[in-house]
Amino acid sequence: MPVTAMREDRGFIEVNAQECKGCGLCVEACVQKVLHLSAHLNHYGYHPAEYDGRGCNGCGLCFYACPEPGALKIFKAVA
Amino acid sequence: MPELKVTHQKAECLYDSYERKGELTHQTHYCPGCGHGITMKLLAETIDELGIRDRVIMVSPVGCSVFLYYYFDTGNVQVAHGRAPAVATGLKRARPDSIVISYQGDGDLAAIGSAEILHAANRGELITCIFANNAIYGMTGGQMAPTTLLGKKTTTTPFGRDKIKDGYPLHISEVMSSLDAPVFVERVALGNTKQILAAKKAIRKAVESQVKGLGFSLVEVLSPCPTIWKQDPVEAQRFVREVMADIYPLGNKRDRTADAEPHPAPAPEPALSELPAILKLPKEPAPADAAPPNPREVDYRIKIAGFGGQGVLLLGQLLAEAGMDDGLAVSWLPSYGPEMRSGTSNCHVRLNNRPVDSPVVTRSNILIALNEPSLQKFVSLAEPGSLVLYNGDSIPAEFRREDLTMHALPFFELADEVGTAKAGNVVVLGALLEVTGLLPDETVDRAMARVVKGEKWLEIDRKALSRGKQAMAASLGKEAACHV
Ligand SMILES: Cc1ncc(C[n+]2csc(CCOP(=O)(O)OP(=O)(O)O)c2C)c(N)n1
Ligand code: SF4
Ligand code: SF4
Ligand code: SF4
Numbered sequence: 264m265p266v267t268a269m270r271e272d273r274g275f276i277e278v279n280a281q282e283c284k285g286c287g288l289c290v291e292a293c294v295q296k297v298l299h300l301s302a303h304l305n306h307y308g309y310h311p312a313e314y315d316g317r318g319c320n321g322c323g324l325c326f327y328a329c330p331e332p333g334a335l336k337i338f339k340a341v342a
Numbered sequence: 343m344p345e346l347k348v349t350h351q352k353a354e355c356l357y358d359s360y361e362r363k364g365e366l367t368h369q370t371h372y373c374p375g376c377g378h379g380i381t382m383k384l385l386a387e388t389i390d391e392l393g394i395r396d397r398v399i400m401v402s403p404v405g406c407s408v409f410l411y412y413y414f415d416t417g418n419v420q421v422a423h424g425r426a427p428a429v430a431t432g433l434k435r436a437r438p439d440s441i442v443i444s445y446q447g448d449g450d451l452a453a454i455g456s457a458e459i460l461h462a463a464n465r466g467e468l469i470t471c472i473f474a475n476n477a478i479y480g481m482t483g484g485q486m487a488p489t490t491l492l493g494k495k496t497t498t499t500p501f502g503r504d505k506i507k508d509g510y511p512l513h514i515s516e517v518m519s520s521l522d523a524p525v526f527v528e529r530v531a532l533g534n535t536k537q538i539l540a541a542k543k544a545i546r547k548a549v550e551s552q553v554k555g556l557g558f559s560l561v562e563v564l565s566p567c568p569t570i571w572k573q574d575p576v577e578a579q580r581f582v583r584e585v586m587a588d589i590y591p592l593g594n595k596r597d598r599t600a601d602a603e604p605h606p607a608p609a610p611e612p613a614l615s616e617l618p619a620i621l622k623l624p625k626e627p628a629p630a631d632a633a634p635p636n637p638r639e640v641d642y643r644i645k646i647a648g649f650g651g652q653g654v655l656l657l658g659q660l661l662a663e664a665g666m667d668d669g670l671a672v673s674w675l676p677s678y679g680p681e682m683r684s685g686t687s688n689c690h691v692r693l694n695n696r697p698v699d700s701p702v703v704t705r706s707n708i709l710i711a712l713n714e715p716s717l718q719k720f721v722s723l724a725e726p727g728s729l730v731l732y733n734g735d736s737i738p739a740e741f742r743r744e745d746l747t748m749h750a751l752p753f754f755e756l757a758d759e760v761g762t763a764k765a766g767n768v769v770v771l772g773a774l775l776e777v778t779g780l781l782p783d784e785t786v787d788r789a790m791a792r793v794v795k796g797e798k799w800l801e802i803d804r805k806a807l808s809r810g811k812q813a814m815a816a817s818l819g820k821e822a823a824c825h826v
Contacts, residue, residue: 271344272344273344274346275346279368281368281369282368282369284369284373284374284375285374286374286375286568286575287375287574287575287576288375288575288576288579291576291579292534292535307366307369309374321346321349323349323350324535326350327380327383327384327535327538327539327542328380328535328538329379329380329383330370330372330374330375330376330377330378330379330380330383331369331370331379332352332353332356332370332379332382332383332386332413333351333352333356333358333368335350335351336348336350336351336352337348337349337350337351338346338347338348338349339346339347339349340344340345340346341344341345341346341347
């Protein structure tokens with residue numbers, strides 16, 4: 264099912280907070296600086312990554328920086 | 343608002359949830375920021391892209407990456423420390439269509455497994471090795487690895503790695519690329535996203551070279567271990583980029599993928615029926631198949647001991663071969679214990695009408711002692727009422743046991759009479775057959791013809807056998823009670 268981006272952003276990301284270990288490597292990797300670690304703890308006691316909610320361009324850099332296979336899902340605008 | 347589609351998500355060849363202990367089924371077991379997770383993801387993505395998941399066999403090591411089988415929904419084998427390239431070799435040779443990917447840490451590959459990786463690479467095995475180098479033993483809590491940087495304090499180098507005492511960081515990729523066989527060797531790093539994307543390319547190229555059948559490939563991945571390095575994940579990433587990559591230069595060390603010829607398909611194995619000819623075995627069917635099971639109740643536990651060169655092992659072999667021809671279950675266990683060094687040798691033989699449970703003879707019911715030390719060593723373990731044959735004129739008084747039937751004959755002197763003292767072991771066999779009747783003469787003769795190499799020797803051994811029988815018969819007649 265297609266997801267609709269906020270405003271005119273070219274991309275979007277979903278963080279699976281239960282798979283995230285709060286290492287912060289995605290925050291470091293994001294050139295757009297649209298990620299941060301949440302103030303909340305997840306089920307396993309980590310501060311999971313969180314998307315600011317806008318500004319993602321769908322570049323996928325955070326995905327490759329992340330050690331957890333299922334923590335991040337990246338979307339990109341079609342055409 | 344633009345429509346969005348998914349461009350990156352969990353690889354399909356990874357399980358949705360991991361069947362690990364307890365509730366941690368949604369996370370890997372790696373520490374936050376561990377490089378193993380990233381490398382695993384790159385590998386998983388490669389497998390998906392190449393569409394080879396159903397052919398992949400992952401070989402996981404001992405170390406923090408031991409649990410690849412929790413994650414990869416592919417074939418998996420987890421192997422002993424350092425042995426991944428050896429097991430991968432076997433897997434690939436047995437299943438040439440599979441894509442065999444071994445994954446090893448630096449303790450696993452560069453320390454305990456250094457021989458395996460060297461020879462697999464040198465043989466040019468058609469496997470792909472992913473080598474996660476974090477310059478430390480992670481799983482066991484931070485001991486020095488051969489790859490540890492100079493000056494680095496570890497639990498085993500508390501004052502820092504010292505080049506005089508501990509040697510230098512081992513450059514595996516450079517060693518690999520000094521060999522002729524490998525087709526692809528590259529060192530990559532996980533120090534930032536650019537490096538990670540280059541790592542992905544190299545891993546893909548390495549696996550592809552196997553898919554094309556080109557030869558051995560290895561990718562060394564400089565990988566952060568924030569926990570043992572005592573750094574946070576971002577610092578550890580920087581350390582990989584700024585310090586490790588300086589000591590371990592990144593880049594391709596060997597790429598012959600453009601002009602390497604694919605390995606030819608392995609030659610088909612010879613049919614089972616061709617093996618006897620290849621091994622130059624006699625044409626007759628295997629005696630064990632030929633002989634019908636022997637109905638008589640038999641349980642001979644034979645120990646034969648003597649000096650090296652007395653033919654102890656051959657005597658045992660003759661008994662076992664003849665026993666097999668007689669339809670018995672047999673075992674022959676030559677013993678290469680520490681006694682080898684002092685020049686003595688022994689073997690255990692079992693002949694039974696039922697399957698032999700253990701080839702080890704502890705309590706013998708036939709002891710053949712071809713010298714005094716052997717008699718001394720084993721006579722106390724002979725079962726009461728059992729038989730002892732001793733090479734000598736008489737049983738030394740201190741080793742006599744009233745509850746045993748003991749015979750002494752100078753077997754090797756008797757053999758000398760028929761041509762050569764070397765046939766003494768067969769004189770023993772003759773004497774044994776005479777006193778026990780444990781196997782039919784024809785059966786023994788047939789086995790002897792098979793085991794003994796050369797007509798001349800067979801001739802001598804046949805004479806020796808009858809000399810042994812004669813001598814024993816004479817001796818039995820002389821001392822009817824059998825007690826020496
Ligand atoms: C035969 C044997 N020797 C030693 C060990 C203990 N041991 C377990 S993991 C390991 C070192 C692993 O280090 P490395 O290969 O660098 O992997 P990492 O944990 O850093 O990923 C050792 C020595 C073992 N399991 N088996
Ligand atoms: S996809 Fe790119 S822009 Fe979007 S969050 Fe990830 S790194 Fe940032
Ligand atoms: S890199 Fe992955 S595990 Fe680390 S904080 Fe970001 S999403 Fe979480
Ligand atoms: S100890 Fe090091 S190598 Fe092992 S899981 Fe943790 S970070 Fe990774």
